[in-house]
Amino acid sequence: GAGVSQSPSNKVTEKGKDVELRCDPISGHTALYWYRQSLGQGLEFLIYFQGNSAPDKSGLPSDRFSAERTGGSVSTLTIQRTQQEDSAVYLCASSLGRTRGEKLFFGSGTQLSVL
């Protein structure tokens, strides 16, 4: 595709339910990132995939959060037993994954609201 695609664009769920957020990176990009952005705040790093290497999960806030990247392309971020503090915009970004100076391309994000 032309850019990073995320779905759904909006998700409203009830506290305690599980949610899955999807990210389709730019074709050929081996690096994929998930970030979270609460209202008026900066980007909080969650998890980073680089090629076939083990993902860097150091930013995941709790064990309720997990992510997969199948076939080196599409990624799914899963939040189990959602809490109200999980409400935020979840942004996915991808890059070529070759050089340190390469820029990240961001998707439009998923707005998650936990009631």
Next chain:
Amino acid sequence: GQNIDQPTEMTATEGAIVQINCTYQTSGFNGLFWYQQHAGEAPTFLSYNVLDGLEEKGRFSSFLSRSKGYSYLLLKELQMKDSASYLCAVRDYTTSGNTPLVFGKGTRLSVIA
């Protein structure tokens, strides 16, 4: 890990020049980025610095001093459309290779007439 610090908010006048500062602390250093984010939109890349000095790109310039852990983004001839958040981000260096890009909380710039 990294500590990245930048002012929360700034206001400047249309046509003026504004400088947004960013200080950081890293265990290693593998580059500093500036991104622009308009309200309700995804961040977009503005600049990248890995060596000391000034990188100029049109109305926007970015400066880096690695010894001081300091960068600034300079915006000239401000336009109303420059009203946005400006995010400073740093990439750390480890022996295992590329590390994730870590962002500061961003500086919300308001350009007024």
